[in-house]
Amino acid sequence: xxxxxxxxxxxxALDAIGPYETLSxxxxxxxxxxxxxxxxxxxxxxxxxxxxxxxxxxxxxxEIVVVPGGIGTRAVMNxxxxxxxxxxxHETTQWTCSVCxxxxxxxxxxxxxxxxxxxxWMAMDxxxxxxxxxxxxxxxxxxxxxxxxxxxxxxxxxxxxxxxxAGDTVAQAIQLGIEYDPQPPFDSGSPEKAPAEVVEICRxxxxxxxxxxxxx
Amino acid sequence: xxxxxxxxxxxxALDAIGPYETLSxxxxxxxxxxxxxxxxxxxxxxxxxxxxxxxxxxxxxxEIVVVPGGIGTRAVMNxxxxxxxxxxxHETTQWTCSVCxxxxxxxxxxxxxxxxxxxxWMAMDxxxxxxxxxxxxxxxxxxxxxxxxxxxxxxxxxxxxxxxxAGDTVAQAIQLGIEYDPQPPFDSGSPEKAPAEVVEICRxxxxxxxxxxxxx
Numbered sequence: 001x002x003x004x005x006x007x008x009x010x011x012x013a014l015d016a017i018g019p020y021e022t023l024s025x026x027x028x029x030x031x032x033x034x035x036x037x038x039x040x041x042x043x044x045x046x047x048x049x050x051x052x053x054x055x056x057x058x059x060x061x062x063e064i065v066v067v068p069g070g071i072g073t074r075a076v077m078n079x080x081x082x083x084x085x086x087x088x089x090h091e092t093t094q095w096t097c098s099v100c101x102x103x104x105x106x107x108x109x110x111x112x113x114x115x116x117x118x119x120x121w122m123a124m125d126x127x128x129x130x131x132x133x134x135x136x137x138x139x140x141x142x143x144x145x146x147x148x149x150x151x152x153x154x155x156x157x158x159x160x161x162x163x164x165x166a167g168d169t170v171a172q173a174i175q176l177g178i179e180y181d182p183q184p185p186f187d188s189g190s191p192e193k194a195p196a197e198v199v200e201i202c203r204x205x206x207x208x209x210x211x212x213x214x215x216x
Numbered sequence: 217x218x219x220x221x222x223x224x225x226x227x228x229a230l231d232a233i234g235p236y237e238t239l240s241x242x243x244x245x246x247x248x249x250x251x252x253x254x255x256x257x258x259x260x261x262x263x264x265x266x267x268x269x270x271x272x273x274x275x276x277x278x279e280i281v282v283v284p285g286g287i288g289t290r291a292v293m294n295x296x297x298x299x300x301x302x303x304x305x306h307e308t309t310q311w312t313c314s315v316c317x318x319x320x321x322x323x324x325x326x327x328x329x330x331x332x333x334x335x336x337w338m339a340m341d342x343x344x345x346x347x348x349x350x351x352x353x354x355x356x357x358x359x360x361x362x363x364x365x366x367x368x369x370x371x372x373x374x375x376x377x378x379x380x381x382a383g384d385t386v387a388q389a390i391q392l393g394i395e396y397d398p399q400p401p402f403d404s405g406s407p408e409k410a411p412a413e414v415v416e417i418c419r420x421x422x423x424x425x426x427x428x429x430x431x432x
Contacts, residue, residue, distance in 0.1 A: 014237040014394060021230040021367065024261050031263045040256075040267050045240050047247045051256050051265040100395075121395060138399045150395025151237065155368065160401050172404035173417040178230060179316075179337060179366025181405030182398035183354045185376050188388035189397030201389040 001165075003031045004062035004089070006082060007041040007052045010072030014151050015099040016050065019066045022158025025174045026166055034059050036081055044070045056085045061092050064161075068154070069100025069120060071209060077108040087111070095161060096145050099154035103147040107132050115142040120150035121191050122206050136190075152189075155180060217381075219247045220278035220305070222298060223257040223268045226288030230367050231315040232266065235282045238374025241390045242382055250275050252297055260286045272301045277308050280377075284370070285316025285336060287425060293324040303327070311377060312361050315370035319363040323348050331358040336366035337407050338422050368405075371396060 003023050005016050016033070024031045035041050035052030042049050067086060076082050087109040090096045098106050103119045106112050107130025117132040117140055124134040138149045139157045148157035159180070163171035188194040219239050221232050232249070240247045251257050251268035258265050283302060292298050303325040306312045314322050319335040322328050323346025333348040333356055340350040354365045355373045364373035375396070379387035404410040 012237070013233050017229050017233040020264060021228070024263055031261075033264060045247075047240055048236060048249060049267040049269075051267065053265075138397065139401075149397075150393075152371065152394045152396040152398065156399050156401065163401060168402065169411075169414060169417070172402045172410055172414045173421075175400060175402055175404045176407065176410045176414055176418050177366075177421070178368045179405055180368040180398075180400055181354065181365075181409065182368065182396075182400065183372050184391060184396055184398065185355075185372065185379060186384065186388045186391055188391045189395055191392065193397065194388055194392045195385075198385060198388045198392055201385070202392050205389075205393070 001026070001028050001030065001064065002059065002062040003029055003064040003066065004059050005031060005033050005066050005068065006056065006085070007033055007035045007050060007068070008072050008076050008079070008082060009042060010044045010070050011041065011068045012070035012100060012151055013043045013048055013050065015068035015070060015102060015154055016066075018152060018154030019097065019099060019158040021178055022155060022162055022174055023064070023066070025177060026162055026170065032059055032062070044072065056081065060085070060089060062089060063093060064095045065089050065093050065097065067098040067102035067105045069098070069102040069104070069151070073101040073104045076105050083109045094144060097147070097157060097161065099148045099157060100150045103127055103132070104130065106145065106147065111145060115145065116140050117142070117145070117147040118149050119147065122202065217242070217244050217246065217280065218275065218278040219245055219280040219282065220275050221247060221249050221282050221284065222272065222301070223249055223251045223266060223284070224288050224292050224295070224298060225258060226260045226286050227257065227284045228286035228316060228367055229259045229264055229266065231284035231286060231318060231370055234368060234370030235313065235315060235374040237394055238371060238378055238390050239280070239282070241393060242378055242386065248275055248278070260288065272297065276301070276305060278305060279309060280311045281305050281309050281313065283314040283318035283321045285314070285318040285320070285367070289317040289320045292321050299325050310360060313363070313373060313377065315364045315373060316366045319343055319348070320346060322361065322363070327361060331361065332356050333358070333361070333363040334365050335363065338418065
């Protein structure tokens with residue numbers, strides 16, 4: 001079972017690694033990181049590169065596609081090569097998935113028109129502009145398309161998809177293998193739960209990014 | 217503030233990426249992945265490489281060290297270069313941390329003697345052999361040493377450390393930025409919570425790895 005995770009300049013690492021760390025543990029799974037050209041691809045903060053092993057063109061028909069998000073998705077929405085690859089791959093996938101603003105790429109490929117979908121909580125308006133119906137659920141299943149909320153939600157999505165593919169027992173074993181018994185020290189993981197000043201800090205960082213300045 | 221994450225053959229990606237994705241968002245943070253030699257380093261399942269930007273010798277005095285785990289830690293415990301680097305760096309760190317079996321490396325460096333510490337739930341006996349006092353808590357603070365439980369616990373550890381460094385509001389903003397509002401589809405993330413058959417599956421995979429065979 002080929003699972004392709006496309007990388008692009010300024011993706012967010014955890015968006016990709018959550019699904020990788022869960023789905024790679026499925027029996028028979030082969031995860032391949034792909035990009036326009038093989039080689040290192042830099043993350044959003046320029047502090048890390050993950051290596052794309054193969055070119056997009058070399059893996060046109062994976063059984064599963066997982067598109068990560070990141071500030072780079074704004075450019076990717078206008079990147080015909082990656083958007084076309086996603087659209088074509090989707091014709092034969094068993095599952096087409098996204099994490100965070102990766103759903104904007106699915107939307108740009110025309111896959112979300114009229115479907116419920118989710119993304120990072122600060123990108124809901126952009127998601128709606130692709131024809132999707134944004135929802136606040138953390139993992140949204142619509143047929144073979146699964147979208148997950150921001151960044152860390154890819155872990156929950158990966159376990160959900162693992163259960164669909166291999167059953168609850170295998171998914172539970174993967175959860176135990178990665179000891180996913182979350183105990184965050186705060187309850188600040190959604191805009192509804194976080195203090196108002198915390199939401200404002202995040203919106204302020206986003207505004208800096210929109211203005212083209214590096215975020216703090 | 218230099219944050220060094222040492223990589224080694226057969227590390228587990230999420231062990232490293234959880235702390236990276238949280239701590240890199242601290243104001244003034246600079247995360248650097250280091251290894252014996254700069255270049256790509258393969259993960260435990262051989263499906264992914266992360267790029268180490270610098271050699272261990274080029275970053276001897278980071279303010280923060282975070283050692284990830286993975287099946288490769290068994291060899292690293294006998295790797296004098298990395299163990300010596302950890303021991304020496306610890307003399308001047310503000311925080312010395314580990315995720316999963318990364319604590320075995322701290323133990324091999326002699327840093328955990330008589331201290332409470334944690335690791336992956338299947339490695340508690342090996343941790344005890346280093347002189348540490350294993351505990352089942354998810355994040356264990358002992359002075360400037362913080363150890364986290366298996367794989368995904370590095371996210372909780374990263375947020376805990378972010379709060380110690382920059383205060384609760386900044387840590388909450390990081391949590392909201394990565395939308396860490398965990399909603400796993402099962403409650404199977406610890407051996408106390410998982411069904412008995414699921415625990416047995418994980419122990420069986422571990423036995424295969426111990427026997428030198430690739431895990432399913």
